[in-house]
Amino acid sequence: MSFYDTIREYDWNDVLKEIESRTPADVEKALGEAMPSSDDLMSLLSPAADKCLEEMAQKAHRITEQRFGKIISLFAPLYLSNECTNQCVYCGFNACNAIERRTLTPQEAFEEGKKIHGLGFRHLLLVSGEAPALVPPQYFAQTARLLRPLFSSMAVEVYPMATEEYSLLVDNGVDGLVIYQETYNRDCYDKVHPAGKKRDYLWRMETPERGGRAGFRRLGLGALLGLSDWRAEAFFLGLHARYLLRKYWMSHVTVSFPRLRPAAGAYEPAKPVSDRELVQMVTALRILLPDVGLILSTRENPHFRDHLIPLGITSMSAGSRTEPGGYTHAHEAEAQFQIADERSPEEFAEVIRQKGYEPVWKDWDAVFMEGDVA
Numbered sequence: 281m282s283f284y285d286t287i288r289e290y291d292w293n294d295v296l297k298e299i300e301s302r303t304p305a306d307v308e309k310a311l312g313e314a315m316p317s318s319d320d321l322m323s324l325l326s327p328a329a330d331k332c333l334e335e336m337a338q339k340a341h342r343i344t345e346q347r348f349g350k351i352i353s354l355f356a357p358l359y360l361s362n363e364c365t366n367q368c369v370y371c372g373f374n375a376c377n378a379i380e381r382r383t384l385t386p387q388e389a390f391e392e393g394k395k396i397h398g399l400g401f402r403h404l405l406l407v408s409g410e411a412p413a414l415v416p417p418q419y420f421a422q423t424a425r426l427l428r429p430l431f432s433s434m435a436v437e438v439y440p441m442a443t444e445e446y447s448l449l450v451d452n453g454v455d456g457l458v459i460y461q462e463t464y465n466r467d468c469y470d471k472v473h474p475a476g477k478k479r480d481y482l483w484r485m486e487t488p489e490r491g492g493r494a495g496f497r498r499l500g501l502g503a504l505l506g507l508s509d510w511r512a513e514a515f516f517l518g519l520h521a522r523y524l525l526r527k528y529w530m531s532h533v534t535v536s537f538p539r540l541r542p543a544a545g546a547y548e549p550a551k552p553v554s555d556r557e558l559v560q561m562v563t564a565l566r567i568l569l570p571d572v573g574l575i576l577s578t579r580e581n582p583h584f585r586d587h588l589i590p591l592g593i594t595s596m597s598a599g600s601r602t603e604p605g606g607y608t609h610a611h612e613a614e615a616q617f618q619i620a621d622e623r624s625p626e627e628f629a630e631v632i633r634q635k636g637y638e639p640v641w642k643d644w645d646a647v648f649m650e651g652d653v654a
């Protein structure tokens with residue numbers, strides 16, 4: 281049994297129709313629930329909920345403050361490789377794009393890590409495309425082992441692996457796994473992933489579960505917003521997160537909100553998501569999932585990011601480079617996408633403080649897992 285068995289019970293178009301049929305009374309009912317159901321989630325994602333956005337924002341704010349306090353945890357991505365054998369139509373690293381390919385050596389990755397550490401970060405996200413013949417699991421294990429002394433927490437956002445490969449990463453200090461389904465819409469998934477291993481929808485969908493079995497402390501989900509209708513994506517994303525929370529209760533679950541950004545290949549989002557719609561999605565998922573970390577990256581512009589700080593987001597990236605080697609040699613390699621918030625980490629931390637929140641550079645240490653604390 282996996283989440284695939286759950287999602288198979290639904291039809292994408294029926295879910296959309298159901299969401300669109302919800303009334304203001306349904307939304308009021310959902311907002312009044314102490315423990316909203318998946319049926320309530322449909323109401324919170326509906327066009328009718330747009331009129332209650334202020335009320336949803338207030339509820340999301342209250343829940344987040346109760347569960348997390350007034351904090352924003354900060355992390356930085358480290359791009360290790362832009363090699364990729366897949367042809368995702370929306371991505372700058374698509375195998376068909378004529379860009380210069382580069383994979384950092386573990387020592388070069390360590391130099392990048394030192395730069396990131398010097399900016400204040402202690403939470404790191406290791407990122408790469410999918411080219412296991414050139415960049416195998418052992419490479420990530422070796423690189424993580426080198427970086428381990430610099431960071432209290434490391435996650436990977438790389439290609440889906442088998443459980444035993446993930447165990448190798450866990451053994452070498454990686455404690456988090458981030459894997460976006462990209463889109464839960466099967467037809468759209470097939471269309472935007474025309475070639476490569478990534479065509480395998482089921483293999484990707486079951487990835488967080490293999491990660492849970494391997495013992496990752498954090499499991500991160502997301503849908504790439506702009507590929508298909510955001511209301512249905514948010515519904516399935518919410519179901520997926522709740523499924524993992526129940527099945528892998530030892531792991532902390534997070535949800536990210538990546539909106540499509542310009543990249544090499546110039547893909548135009550088929551279903552663009554407005555700022556207001558993204559706020560509705562964030563607040564609806566916060567109300568459904570009070571204990572789930574919600575993540576916003578530098579894909580979003582400064583004004584929007586600042587606005588979202590009190591509305592449910594608990595973790596953000598800052599000062600990001602999205603090309604391999606970007607912290608030590610900026611602009612020498614092709615970036616995966618253009619970032620929209622170019623403020624330095626310290627500048628952004630100051631904005632967080634001005635809003636009455638505490639920027640958190642470190643909230644975890646591997647020593648907690650080793651039983652060295654009294």
Ligand code: SF4
Binds near residue numbers: 365408410
């Ligand atoms: S999204 Fe990932 S798998 Fe797809 S082309 Fe880009 S780097 Fe490769």
